[in-house]
Amino acid sequence: MSMYEYSFIPADDMDFVPTPEKIERLQTLLEPYSTHFSVKAGGRREFFGSGFMYEGIRCPLCGQEIDEIWWVKELERISEQNGFEDMRILTPCCAHPSSLDKLTYPWPAGFARFSVKLGTDDEPDFDNGPAERLLPEIEQTVGRRMKLIVEKY
Numbered sequence: 599m600s601m602y603e604y605s606f607i608p609a610d611d612m613d614f615v616p617t618p619e620k621i622e623r624l625q626t627l628l629e630p631y632s633t634h635f636s637v638k639a640g641g642r643r644e645f646f647g648s649g650f651m652y653e654g655i656r657c658p659l660c661g662q663e664i665d666e667i668w669w670v671k672e673l674e675r676i677s678e679q680n681g682f683e684d685m686r687i688l689t690p691c692c693a694h695p696s697s698l699d700k701l702t703y704p705w706p707a708g709f710a711r712f713s714v715k716l717g718t719d720d721e722p723d724f725d726n727g728p729a730e731r732l733l734p735e736i737e738q739t740v741g742r743r744m745k746l747i748v749e750k751y
């Protein structure tokens with residue numbers, strides 16, 4: 599199994615799904631890079647985060663740090679109840695209406711219906727690693743700005 603998983607998701611449109619032609623071109627682009635990659639498009643929204651440590655998430659309204667346990671519970675509740683279709687929450691710190699995706703995440707995170715995952719044993723090198731070099735190519739192929747999320751196993 600790979601040590602690192604690189605996920606590319608749309609940077610600012612969680613419901614974006616490329617056309618089947620674009621997905622086919624994307625698969626052709628990815629094949630030489632990795633023997634284990636997967637493209638998911640059109641299913642339910644999924645959460646992409648950088649690992650299992652959820653410290654440092656902050657409330658966008660009062661700036662307080664959000665309790666990690668509260669956040670994990672809300673993530674699970676919303677996932678089970680509506681598959682991230684309705685992410686409205688009441689902030690635990692200042693009791694204001696907000697949304698799970700609008701919290702301030704200190705690390706790359708996001709929700710998406712479309713994702714490209716690549717497994718690799720290489721440690722992330724954010725200046726010229728293969729995944730970083732792939733980012734603009736993926737963006738060009740699908741026609742959307744994307745962001746990269748790295749998970750370590």
Ligand SMILES: [Zn+2]
Pocket residue numbers: 657658659660661662689690691692693
């Ligand atoms: Zn607050």
